[in-house]
Amino acid sequence: MSKLAKYLISDLKEDWSKPSIKFFRSNGAYGYIIWLTLINCYFEKKEISIEKLVTDVDQYASRRTVLNFIxxxxxxxxxxxxxxxEDxxxxxxxxxxxxxxxxSRWxxxxxxxxV
Incomplete structure (x- = not known):
């Protein structure tokens, strides 16, 4: 478990070479959740609307904040x-x-x- 913790600390502090990851991480919990939700939907081949995403992160950020972030x-x-x-x-x-x-690289x- 220590190896994982060390990796995560190092990754958050030092690895800013990936601009998209930097963008999603730089906005607190809602940025991270939006990032992982979009990635999850992509790999599961599910569509997600802006409205659904706003609803999914409403406990972390306001509607306006999420729309601005998007x-x-x-x-x-x-x-x-x-x-x-369809609509x-x-x-x-x-x-x-x-x-x-x-x-994918990350x-x-x-x-x-x-492992």
Missing amino acids: GKGVEGKFINKKNST KRKILIEPSNITIKEY SSKFIKSV
């Missing part, structure tokens, strides 16, 4: 927005390619640190 993520090219094919009023979000690549190193 807007910054889109500007930074860490999050992609698209209209739902044109619904806006879906997903991690960008850079976010997926950086998460998670691989993370898993190796646990």
